[in-house]
Amino acid sequence: MFDKILIANRGEIACRVIRTCRALGIRTVAVYSEADADAQHVRQADEAYPIGGPRPADSYLRGDAIIEVALRSGAQAVHPGYGFLSENADFADAVAAAGLTFIGPAGSSMRKMGSKAGAKELMQAAGVPVVPGYTGEDQTPELLHREADRIGYPLMIKAAHGGGGKGMRIVRESAEFLPNLESCQREARNAFGRDRVLLERYVEQPRHIEIQIFGDAHGQVIHLNERECSAQRRYQKVLEESPSAFLTPELRQAMGEAAVMAGRAIDYVNAGTVEFIVGQDGGFYFMEINTRLQVEHPVTEYVTGLDLVEWQLRVASGEALPLAQGDIVQRGHAIEVRLYAEDPEAGFLPGSGKLERLRLPAPDAHVRIDSGVVEGDTVTIFYDPMIAKLIVADADRPRALARLRAALAQCEIAGPKSNIEFLERLARHPAVVEGRIDTGYLDRHLDEFMPAADAAPDADLLTAATVTELLAQERATRAQAAASNDPQSPWAIADGWRLGHGGRRSLAFLHREQRLEVQAQGSAGDYRIDGIGAAAVQVQGARLDGDGLSLRIDGRARRFALLGDGRRVVAHDGERRLRLQPVPMYRHEAAAAGGSGNNVVAPMPGRVVVVKAAAGDSVEAGQELMVIEAMKMELSLKAPRDGTVAEVRAAAGEFVEADAVLVALAP
Template sequence: MSLYSSLVGSLNRLPSTVCLLSRRPFTTNGPIQKILIANRGEIACRVIKTARSLGIKTVSVYSDADKDSLHVSMADEAYNIGPAAPSQSYLCQDKIMNVAKHSGAQAIHPGYGFLSENVEFAELCSNEGVIFIGPPSTAIRDMGIKSTSKAIMSAAGVPVVHGYHGDDQSDSRLKQEAAAIGYPVMIKAVRGGGGKGMRIAMTDSEFDSQLESARREAMKSFGDQVMLIEKFVEMPRHVEVQVFGDHHGNYVYLFERDCSVQRRHQKIIEEAPAPGLSEETRRAIGEAAVRAAQAVNYVGAGTVEFIMDRNEDFFFMEMNTRLQVEHPVTEMVTGTDLVHWQIKVAAGEKLPMRQEEIKLHGHAFEARIYAEDPNNSFMPGAGPLLHLSPPTTDENTRIDTGVRQGDEVSVHYDPMIAKLIVWSEDRDSALRRCRAALMDYQVLGLNTNIQFLTDLAQHREFAAGKVHTDFIPQHQSELFPQRTTSHAAICQAVVALVLQQAEHSQQLAAKTLDPHSPVWMCHALRINQNPTRWISLMDGDRELKIQIVTNRDGSYTVMFDDKSYSVTGQLEKHGERTSIVTTIDGVKTQASVVQLGNSLHLFTADGQRELSLPVPKFMTSSADGGSLGDAVAPMPGVIEKVSVEPGTAVEKGDPLVVMIAMKMEYVIRAPKAGVVESVYYKTGDTVQKGVTLVHFQEESGDSSS
């Protein structure tokens, strides 16, 4: 029996949204009886789960946009702290501290993001006598400024990457240092994190524009635009180590995670332990991480991040002085609850385990489910979760989330919907579980990366553990294949529509005075002929004309694309899900089916497909009068900067507008050369996806109408 199976009994007593793992229970007898979570979404829910299991009361804070959120309903108390914009709510230190005082919370857990690595907030907690469940402010300061942290690490004997971390921040000096280091170089905000304020300059000609963009994003995210320049190690691995320290001078590492596969310098899939590492390297990198924590007298949970080359040589990159998004994979392979540990340490207790007691057991993956469009440069999305049906959780499958069906993914915050975490005895079996769970994950209402993650988890190189930070661009064509809807899926869809229509008719009939009238059973009736109907379905831009004949034995003949298929089918209910079970030319298939409006969504073994009834052209015309070639918003967001005005002549690719969406900066560039006629939005405006931002003068001789 595995360590995890032995914990099932206790875990099943916890709510199903998050499955927490703990090697040994403990009872809090210290001063922490109530915790305020200064965060939102899944991490707030995650902290509430552990606090509840320990008998600790919880307090949530929320913005106007989050008033109906899951973390609000889960907490014992919840307080509104202002408008949706983080600068007016979740980043307002005085508001959060006032809530802590008013509610009687002895401690504040900052989660990750927002104020979690804010020196001033950690100091405010100390000054107000509120326990900050995190490291001392001195450690946050030392490790939060990349130039300072690298100097400290070098002195502690932790390997660092060559770079410039100086005080002279003039453009000319930074560019000079970049040339001396040698291109390509990484431009990083010294207070950065999560890929924000970070750009890569491959050549001298790119440096100025990348520096300006990094500074602007850093100022927006961190209120600081000081930069450092480092040599960019091509195709490295991103390996990080979970460390923990207490107030008694004890330190441990809980092994490493591999977070190499990223998009936009942000992680999307993580695993523990890192594949292919020798035991010698595993021990060396863990011990180096402990030296890093000791060098700044670290207390609590922290992550020391390294880049690793092909020879398993590793170099310090940064330290995240907080709990990481990907911490669940460490919990899975070590049988620990790191939030539990955080609370114990913050209360002044010793670490619950010594280094020699911490053992690796099995392998775990975490896949981050995002509202984004991988086929459009991973552009983030926002909107309602019209249908949300996750896989079933058990001792080996865990889902951390902060949303429910019907909730909205807001433009103001990170677009992560959930984290899917799986564990098994070895990497191969864990990866199989990960694939199966991804294929069973259903989200409708906005674009997600679920299909992309499934393709990634099925890629032969990923399965072989050959991961690095350039994995996605290197395998671009295989990870973004051209997809076609199979004939089987089309048959399933049209039969499902017919069966759902019949079911709907029966429901209507049951409400009438004559439910047995033949009127309800005469769809497409022809005397002495089998009922026949034509159905038009849109498969992307392709319109399908489908003929379906209902045979006397209840089977169907489906005809399209000059082919005919013999089909039997029935709808089956499985809890909240509906499946269409068909036999097509003797081959049995099954797919989950969801109808939303005019669209029918199939979840099959080949992935998700959407087929829809055609919509009249007058309903799909542009709502804002934009024309072909204008610059449009690729996602919902807030206008950060407008670089042009009416009359400005631009070349194709010139920057027009800078948008902020989901805490990231996006530059909207001219789709063609031309002269700007109108700019429809100004700095600070909130815009929706697809609206025209900049309209160009019509070219002379343009024959379009």
Template sequence: MFTKILIANRGEIACRVAATARRMGIRTVAVYSEADAGAKHVAVCDEAVLIGPAAAKESYLCGDKIIAAAKTTGAQAIHPGYGFLSENAEFADAVAAAGLAFIGPPARSMRAMGSKSAAKQLMEGANVPLVPGYHGDEQDAAFLQRQADRIGYPVLLKASAGGGGKGMRVVERSEDFAAALASCKREAISSFGDDKVLVEKYLTRPRHIEIQVFADTHGNCVYLHERDCSVQRRHQKVLEEAPAPGMTLERRMAMGEAAVAAARAVGYVGAGTVEFIANQDGSFYFMEMNTRLQVEHPVTEMITGTDLVEWQIRVAAGQPLPKQQAELAINGHAIEARVYAENPEKGFLPSIGTLRHMGTPAAVEFELGGTPGLPAAVRIDSGVREGDAISPFYDPMIAKLIVWGADRTQALARMSQALSEFQIVGLATNIAFLKRLIESDAFASADLDTGLIERNGEALFPQAKAAPAAALALAALSLVESEKDKSASVAANPADPWGQALGWRMNGAYQRQLSFTDDYAAGTEAKAYNVKLTYRAHGWDIEMAGVSSRLELVARNGAELSIRLGDTACHGSVRRDGEVFHVFTGGRHYTLGYNDPMAHAGEHETGGGRLTAPMPGKVVAVMTEAGAEVKKGQPLVIMEAMKMEHTISAPSDGVVEEVLYQVGDQVADGAPLLAFKAAA
């Protein structure tokens, strides 16, 4: 067995691998970029080596630097995690050539499965069911369009070397094919350095079901049952669960055996995932094989009582699989939610910023390896801590929230409760969206397919509602209590009522007007709230929207407040970030901007008519020019950020007065991209 391994990754997967290695008594070496010098994965490993600047291509994608770090520190093996170099056959070969063990599959297996088109030809020979499509090498645009016309629309364009939803486009009509192909190829070359695509029939209402397989060097190969990953946005997974709802024993066995056949066809060793697209009628087709550990592997661990990272390490060390197929039973139900720094109301654009506050649900640490008894009800895998920054250089994942229940109903309830307890301040997140998704009729009833989010847009993206009286009262009370604390700390004489912000008056009552705005919902005007407080000897009178109530502070412990509003008891926590109050109450998060009358008005808004960048990124296409007359919704500029394309369109009919950036330019968040004049 190894005594020291290097983890060639970052974030939550590096922390996850380090946790298992520590339990096994194996020392770990982290690698990090300049941007990650203070990152959590650096802190949890025994040693750490700087390998380059922030950009991944100059650090985490530099295999020679990583191998050199392993040799220098005396590591005997390299665990690639997922992403970066995890499916890079050349890197695996280089690791072996350096006399180190690669904790992953053989390079030959990666090459066989690395090209989606070649893999599908291989699977056809192994009698694994395939979706109708074109998987060949011919890439002429006209030829590919003829193939799409032959297959019949809608079709799906997929980057042959792709993964993670990158380089994928659904084309509904033949006349849209050329533009979609060009966009798909741009994203593919940017993400994978290869613009080859394949064309497949796009199935309506399909489910995405994947099988976890594991093989060793002794000829053993097993499947650890399935995961349902149907709930996606932009072809990227949002929720994953195991086992798949509605799966029959016969279908599970058929899919498992097909997955094992796929693995054996390429001489596979280690952890892998065979992904299938499944029709509602029970038929299924091979999509691709991910030759690495998956982001969603924890749900498999929780229902099978296994530690897949430990299996990876043992297999790489030449040991046989810890369990055979007959020993891999399913226990209960597990669901994973990916908590991202992103704004669902703005098309899931990533959010950049600092985690000023990060409060997570109470979690009992999951006993990896399957100790006797039940798994933990809640597990959190994260690579960040409060105070860390989410940068534009890497994936904006904050944490993976995983719950286990004796059945799906219990798992759903636990996930809903856990999301209610998750608190993030400092950047936008998808937590509220995830909670709506978990509680939606479609997901709760297991009416699953890859279009679930789009089909249920009205329920998942509801119109913004007014902040409730309890949230406003908590914000107001938090403000006045913090002012009391501050005045008491600076008062020359703590007993002097004139030097403290207690609201005391010799004659009469002190009244105060507070103004908040609630602009959390994208695309809506900020809603103003006026709160009138009247100080009393023991508490306050509060008036909101013309309704007066008695307000009392029952208990306070830091940011946690218990209050009585009229006859109603309320509890919540309030986190202030500058002039913004983040109120967490009733399982919801309310963002209230405080309009401080003593503060300066701030910067005046710049003149209108400029379309701005929604986030930091690079301009990859300019589709207009100065003087051009454009129509509302017409694409003007395409930006790339975090390997995803974002189209900036005309907000109305008008004229482009000036184009401020060209293809290849880096653009800051909020930078004006064009000068635009709306039509009269």
């Protein structure tokens, strides 16, 4: 086993590797960019070294700088994590050439999988089922179009050197092929530096099943069963679980055997994932092999009881696999979701900023949190906006789903917007609960997982939030009076009393950028509240108890969890949450910031990928004028109205700040 390893990554995976190394008595070395000087992986490692600027190309993608740090620090091995250089064959070879151990497969194995086209041909030759398609080197648009017509529609265009959902397009008829081909090739060039594509038949309503494999240097390859990743949005995984509710024992065995065949075909060593697409009829087809540890590996660890990072370290140090195929057991059910700084209601626009509040459930036998940030850290614009992975487990799937819903109800993020409410609706949706979701379901039915744009807050939740704020005001007034020269003053009672009548207190909140106003009479937990519904709401016996509120609403006893932090009120009834921002009653907030009808502005910091307009052009409302890339995704910027372009203020390749005017239309 190694004495010291370098972790060539950041975030939660770096922290995850550090945790396992510490348990094994292995010292760790971290590397960090300028943006990550105070990051958790830097603080947790035994030593850490800066390697460049905030952009990945200036730091985490600099293999030479990482190897230099490994040699200088005395590390014996390099763990690549996932992303960045984890599937870079040249980096794996350079690590080995420097006399270090790469904790992953050999560069030669990666190269066999580096091209989707070559990988597909290799798997077909090895007897692994593949989807009909075209993987040839002739990439002329005319030939690709003919091949597409031959294969038939619907059809998928995929970047041959892609991954992570980048460079993929579904084409449903011949007339749509060439425009989609151009778009796919451009995205592939920008993301991977190569624009070769492959074509394959698109399987309607497929399931995405991946098999975890492990190989050692002694010729053994085994599998650790499956993970189902069918809940996806735009090819990005949203919920992962093991075992799959869709697979029969026979299909599980067949897919496991096919995955082992795939691993043997490329002499695979260390952890890898063989991904399959599975039709509704149970037919399964090879997609790709991810030659690294996957983000969703914790669900496999939960159901097998194994530490896959420890296995990686042992295999890389030359040990044989700890278990044989027959020794692998699967117990219970595990589910993972990813908490992101993103705004689902704005097209899942990635967010950034300081985590003013980060409340996550306490880990126990049923709940695990993998995170690379803590409260007070900043989600930076330069990297993936994932905040944490939430993994739950229990004896069976229904109980695991119940654990997931309970754990999500304890989560609260303030600062950048998050996808927590989206995940809560996902965990209760019938397609997920009944185990029938396919890879395209979310894209086809996204509105089912979103709140109605004009939906009013739930009356009971609004009542609970209002009472919470009333009690907080009363408590603050009492505390202020207690610290004064007259602690027994009648002004210490914050009930809005006026001479001759019971006073009314008015409160104002912001809810999804909309202003809400309510009026209350009473104090000390007993209130009459107007403005919530057609009739006044009567509240009796409201009491704060730790992080909970108990009260009677029109005679009905209710209890709510409170997740706010004093600056905002967050109430949760066990199924839904309501987040309100208290605002001054008599000062209306300014209109939301943003471009006027004459401007196209950057919704967040990013790099301009392509400019599709020039000064003097006539454009129509909704016409794409520019594409920017931010946080690993492309954002299409469109004309807000018909008009003429007066000025284009950014060029392809430029880095732009949030709210910068990129295209100005003539008044």
